[in-house]
Amino acid sequence: MTEPAPAAVAEPSEGAGPALRLDDGEVAARIARIDELLEKVQIAPGPMAQTAIDAVRVLTEVYGEALARVLDHADAALAERLTEDELLGHLLVLHDLHPEPPDRRAARAVERLRPAVRERGGDVTLDSVEGPVARVRLRTAGCGSGCGSASTGVEEAVREAVLAVAPELTSVETVPETESRQPAFVPVDSLMRRPAAPQGST
Structure with a gap:
């Protein structure tokens, strides 16, 4: 029985260009x-x-x-x-070789998503990383955090992006936007004004 001939190894042709590269997709x-x-x-x-x-x-x-x-x-x-x-x-x-700590990786992931969120009228920033939990501030168009399905979709995208680059973290939580409050002080000019007298009084 004749043994099969060894497979020929293709030699690179003279003047051949570099190997084809893959894009991100x-x-x-x-x-x-x-x-x-x-x-x-x-x-x-x-x-x-x-x-x-x-x-x-x-x-x-x-x-x-x-x-x-x-x-x-x-x-x-x-x-x-x-x-x-x-x-x-x-x-x-x-391979557990990344030289950056997880909070810096999480911040970079959020920054990469930020332009897309801003295009939709919202914003997202990394608030903090405490232990295994990352906290982000999320604002969607027309409302604060936790507003409807639009916010839910953005939250999920942020969660996936952060945990992909920092698998040491266990969860990504949304920090509510701080509501604006009225000033706690009373304007001075209002103290100097006397209240209007009721009609019919002398």
């Missing part, structure tokens, strides 16, 4: 596809499913070590540029 699609495939592997019967999961785990550990070595060689400016990239930021968080 394509990256998101591939991440979703990975999740879908892993779910299928996890429910597949037989020992080969566990072997596949172990292979993915080991490969992930190797990529994590590679990212750690990149950070070891990066100066402060390059490290900051790496963390600002959305995909790299997610990978650094995944």
